[in-house]
Amino acid sequence: MSNTPFPDRPHVKPVGKKPIPSFFGGLWRLAVVWFAWPLTNLIVWLQEHLRFPKWAGGDLREFAMRLWGVAWLAFVWVLLWGEVTWANIVVGIVLAIIVMTVLPLPHVPVEGRVHPLAALKLLLTLIGNFVMSSAQVAWAAIKPGPPPLGAVVRVHVAIKSDLVLTLAVDYINLVPGTMVVEIDHLRRMLYVHIFDVSKQSQIDSFFRQMAYVERQFIKAFERDSEWQPSPFHGIDDDYHHVPFSDRQRVADEERRTSRRLLRRRKEDR
Structure with missing residues (x-):
């Protein structure tokens, strides 16, 4: 005779997440609490307190945009040569800085949000x-x-x-x-x-x-x-x-x- 109270019913597993999926499912919450939020506060603090010289843009956002422009132009230079070497990377960065200094692009305002x-x-x-x-x-x-x-x-x-x-x-x-x-x-x-x-x-x-x-x-x-x-x-x-x-x-x-x-x-x- 079975020791279960309902021998005719099939065995039903308890409802709930397993430990491993539950752990990984909660990682995004930990990331928001322990990483994304402090990073956002750090960026806001740098934006308010950090000062850049005029040639570097004057503020954090403009400086980041100029860094992106230098990185993109250097990437295009390396693509044109077709070979990833330290020489091509360094020359591409130097040429990108020269281009953005001598031929600066006009400001393109970003005034809304992307949905x-x-x-x-x-x-x-x-x-x-x-x-x-x-x-x-x-x-x-x-x-x-x-x-x-x-x-x-x-x-x-x-x-x-x-x-x-x-x-x-x-x-x-x-x-x-x-x-x-x-x-x-x-x-x-x-x-x-x-x-x-x-x-x-x-x-x-x-x-x-x-x-x-x-x-x-x-x-x-x-x-x-x-x-x-x-x-x-x-x-x-x-x-x-x-x-x-x-x-x-x-x-x-x-x-x-x-x-x-x-x-x-x-x-x-």
Whole structure:
């Protein structure tokens, strides 16, 4: 006779984590408490108390950015030679310091925060637009009939940061069938060449796509609740206090102007 109180029931293991998985599962908590938090406090303390000479950037963040630039240029130098040697590394570091001293790049302010999920969604949208636009351009190239009617359209965007605006322009240029031909830096105007505007629906689709790209870039990099203007910010700040209704009115006027131009071109043809 079995000594268990319920001999007919199968043996059930106690519920709970095993010692080893439980130990490794708690490592991230220990890392936050014993490593990440003191490291963050150390960085904040250095930022407030450590002073760097002007040639080194003046503060910890700028000094770190310059170190990154030197390391990147030295890495590119070693890649160009195709051989990792101490001589190539030292020469690459020396040349990188000379380049960054003699030809310094302008300050690029980082005034928001990066949201990985929104940035990932933006990347997936870019891939989808790339595939769809490639198919449309290929079909327009082989279909019979007159060549597609192209046009340059003006788009008003509400992106505040110069860095994010550059990323948005790169996004537009990567999509087949669209190309930014001119940027009005102060008024935040983009002049975009569209491959085919033979139908009004194509123009409306383009404006919807630009509005979506604008919203996604703002959501991914410069939300209003997290925006901190940089002292190096050089754009016209008055534009960013314009109400949304006024920006919408300007956008509607631009759409009406593009429609009138399209009708005139059709009448001339």
